[in-house]
Amino acid sequence: MIDYKNIKVIGFDADDTLWVNETYFREAEQEFVKLLRDYETPNKIDQELFKMEIQNLDLYGYGVKAFTLSMIESALDLSNYNVSSKTIEAILNIGKTMINKPVDLLEGVEDVLKQVSKTHRLIVATKGDLLDQERKLEKSGLTKYFHHIEVLSDKKEANYSNLLKHLDVKPSEFLMIGNSLKSDVLPLVNIGAQAIHVPFHTTWAHEEVTEKETNGKSYKTISSIIDILKLIK
Amino acid sequence: MIDYKNIKVIGFDADDTLWVNETYFREAEQEFVKLLRDYETPNKIDQELFKMEIQNLDLYGYGVKAFTLSMIESALDLSNYNVSSKTIEAILNIGKTMINKPVDLLEGVEDVLKQVSKTHRLIVATKGDLLDQERKLEKSGLTKYFHHIEVLSDKKEANYSNLLKHLDVKPSEFLMIGNSLKSDVLPLVNIGAQAIHVPFHTTWAHEEVTEKETNGKSYKTISSIIDILKLIK
Numbered sequence: 272m273i274d275y276k277n278i279k280v281i282g283f284d285a286d287d288t289l290w291v292n293e294t295y296f297r298e299a300e301q302e303f304v305k306l307l308r309d310y311e312t313p314n315k316i317d318q319e320l321f322k323m324e325i326q327n328l329d330l331y332g333y334g335v336k337a338f339t340l341s342m343i344e345s346a347l348d349l350s351n352y353n354v355s356s357k358t359i360e361a362i363l364n365i366g367k368t369m370i371n372k373p374v375d376l377l378e379g380v381e382d383v384l385k386q387v388s389k390t391h392r393l394i395v396a397t398k399g400d401l402l403d404q405e406r407k408l409e410k411s412g413l414t415k416y417f418h419h420i421e422v423l424s425d426k427k428e429a430n431y432s433n434l435l436k437h438l439d440v441k442p443s444e445f446l447m448i449g450n451s452l453k454s455d456v457l458p459l460v461n462i463g464a465q466a467i468h469v470p471f472h473t474t475w476a477h478e479e480v481t482e483k484e485t486n487g488k489s490y491k492t493i494s495s496i497i498d499i500l501k502l503i504k
Numbered sequence: 505m506i507d508y509k510n511i512k513v514i515g516f517d518a519d520d521t522l523w524v525n526e527t528y529f530r531e532a533e534q535e536f537v538k539l540l541r542d543y544e545t546p547n548k549i550d551q552e553l554f555k556m557e558i559q560n561l562d563l564y565g566y567g568v569k570a571f572t573l574s575m576i577e578s579a580l581d582l583s584n585y586n587v588s589s590k591t592i593e594a595i596l597n598i599g600k601t602m603i604n605k606p607v608d609l610l611e612g613v614e615d616v617l618k619q620v621s622k623t624h625r626l627i628v629a630t631k632g633d634l635l636d637q638e639r640k641l642e643k644s645g646l647t648k649y650f651h652h653i654e655v656l657s658d659k660k661e662a663n664y665s666n667l668l669k670h671l672d673v674k675p676s677e678f679l680m681i682g683n684s685l686k687s688d689v690l691p692l693v694n695i696g697a698q699a700i701h702v703p704f705h706t707t708w709a710h711e712e713v714t715e716k717e718t719n720g721k722s723y724k725t726i727s728s729i730i731d732i733l734k735l736i737k
Contacts, residue, residue, distance in 0.1 A: 330603055332635035336569040343576065344596055352589035356580050359592060363577055370563055401634050402565035402657040419670050422655070424635040437652045 275503050278465065279440050281387060282396035282421075284449030285404060287471035288496070289395075290411060291375040294473060296338070299365050303342050306358050310350045320345045321476060328477075332424055334400030339366030370403055374410040377471075379497035384416040386500055395420040396434065396447065398454070426454035428462050435464070448499065451478045452485060460488045467499065468492040508736050511698065513673050514620060515629035515654075517682030518637060520704035521729070522628075523644060524608040527706060529571070532598050536575050539591050543583045553578045554709060561710075565657055567633030572599030603636055607643040610704075612730035617649040619733055628653040629667065629680065631687070659687035661695050668697070681732065684711045685718060693721045700732065701725040 286292030303320060304313045311319070323345045324338065331337035342362045346354045387393065393416055397404050401422045408420055421437075423430045435445055442463035449455025450471040457480065459466040468490055493499065519525030536553060537546045544552070556578045557571065564570035575595045579587045620626065626649055630637050634655045641653055654670075656663045668678055675696035682688025683704040690713065692699040701723055726732065 330600060331569060332633070336564060336573060340569060340572060340596065340599070343592065347589050347593050350589070352593075354589055356583070356585035356587055359576065360580055360585075363573065366573070367563060400565070401655055405657050419666070422634055424638050433652070 275446075275465075277444055278391060278446045278503070279444040280392045280394060280438055280446075281503075282394050282434075282445065282447045282449075283384075283417075284447070284451065284455045285395050285397035285407065286399065287450040287473070288377070288448065288455070288469060289380050289413065290377060290407065293471060293475055295369055295372050296475065297473060299338070299342075299369055302365050303345075303362065306361055307346060307349050307354070310353070316345075316349060319349055323348070325477060333398045335366050335369045335403055336400055338369075339363065342366070370406075374407050376411060376413075377496065379495055381413070383496050383499050384413060387503055388416040391503070393417050394438070396423060396426075397421070398423050398426055426451075426458060428458045431458050431464065432462055435462075446503075448496070450474075452480045453478045456490050457484060457488060460490050466490040467502070469496050470494070507676065507698070508679075510677055511624060511679045511736070512677040513625045513627060513671055513679075514736075515627050515667075515678065515680045515682075516617075516650075517680070517684065517688045518628050518630035518640065519632065520683040520706070521610070521681065521688070521702060522613050522646065523610060523640065526704060526708055528602055528605050529708065530706060532571070532575075532602055535598050536578075536595065539594055540579060540582050540587070543586070549578075549582060552582055556581070558710060566631045567636055568599050568602045569633055569636075571602075572596065575599070603639075607640050609644060609646075610729065612728055614646070616729050616732050617646060620736055621649040624736070626650050627671070629656060629659075630654070631656050631659055659684075659691060661691045664691050664697065665695055668695075679736075681729070683707075685713045686711045689723050690717060690721060693723050699723040700735070702729050703727070 283289060300317060300320065304316045307316050320342060323341045327337065327341050331340060339362065342365065343359060346358060346362060384393065395408060395417050399422065404422050405420060408414055421434055423434065435442055446465040446467065447455055447459045448467045448469060450469055452468055456466040456468045516522060533550060533553065537549045540549050553575060556574045560570065560574050564573060572595065575598065576592060579591060579595060617626065628641060628650050637655050638653060641647055654667055668675055679698040679700065680688050680692045681700045681702060683702055685701055689699040689701045
């Protein structure tokens with residue numbers, strides 16, 4: 272069970288927890304498929320782009336710049352080096368368009384933050400491009416509710432342990448709220464911290480987990496972020 | 505004058521302060537010039553790449569991924585869309601090679617950190633790609649001397665003010681040490697913090713400052729990082 276009384280700091284994931292993100296990646300993938308459709312089937316293009324992203328993950332990390340570089344590398348591969356310069360330019364533009372997307376807040380987010388920030392110290396704990404995430408937070412108008420933003424290079428147990436050390440709070444005093452079981456929930460539970468899962472309708476394949484991984488883990492799932500107000504008073 | 509007695513936290517810039525970095529960017533630029541030499545003069549290629557980097561700075565920020573994307577965009581421009589797919593691949597590989605470079609510590613760095621970490625809390629305060637900078641710190645073997653690493657999306661006065669708020673120290677209690685007058689020294693002096701300038705032999709054009717900007721500003725310049733041991737006891 273989650274012990275809400277002892278919580279000192281609450282971390283909110285950003286993408287697909289506070290605002291829409293995965294939807295934009297899916298749209299970008301569809302644009303990419305259109306650009307490469309002379310060379311391969313949509314299914315094959317999707318698969319190869321995903322493989323490339325995972326292959327480059329250690330090197331590039333998360334975020335739009337990494338995604339753009341992987342799209343370019345995939346385009347060379349999928350076309351057997353026949354892709355045109357204009358298509359490369361179109362891929363660069365897919366990335367730039369993503370960075371310039373408006374920030375579309377999810378329902379209930381601002382109400383929750385307004386309430387919870389009165390009683391708890393809030394931080395944003397997100398991965399992705401540092402500049403891009405800072406910019407999204409600024410565009411969102413939510414900055415005033417957060418003590419600060421922590422952009423993590425990954426969201427594994429070690430990253431969260433470092434974060435808690437840096438925040439100077441015990442695991443049991445930290446609650447993380449996010450849409451990804453893999454990144455926002457399980458690593459926290461595994462280090463003795465608290466977590467609430469708020470699913471988003473779309474999950475990137477890399478963030479999916481098996482039933483075995485969640486089996487016996489203690490966390491709470493809520494269907495809308497607004498339900499947090501019933502849990503944390 | 506710098507008041508070393510009140511200093512609680514010391515921030516070290518990373519690239520070209522703790523380890524070699526600009527040298528690798530210059531080598532990469534030379535590789536890029538070679539790849540594009542059929543289309544333009546080396547001088548023109550250098551200029552156009554720099555212009556592209558500055559044009560994309562707001563969108564992409566600093567670091568190797570941003571640099572790689574700007575090289576690709578420049579290659580399309582400089583070749584009037586005649587650049588080959590193989591050249592695009594070669595540019596991607598320039599970026600990957602940069603990310604995989606060994607970390608080459610500057611002389612005296614480890615001695616300084618060993619001493620100063622006994623009496624002060626040290627942090628790394630750097631800009632660039634988050635994952636890349638974390639990885640370089642780990643490769644460097646210097647992690648043990650630092651309380652943590654702060655990767656900033658930029659190094660302007662506002663970024664440092666946020667950092668000090670986040671660290672919970674007054675400006676006068678913070679000393680920054682770095683090779684860039686523009687990024688590591690002047691913004692600190694301007695917000696009432698302390699700074700020591702340790703020049704590196706190569707400075708990126710974007711980091712250069714005019715004499716007017718440094719005029720009347722109170723900071724210390726030392727020729728080697730080892731001289732810090734004479735200043736901070």
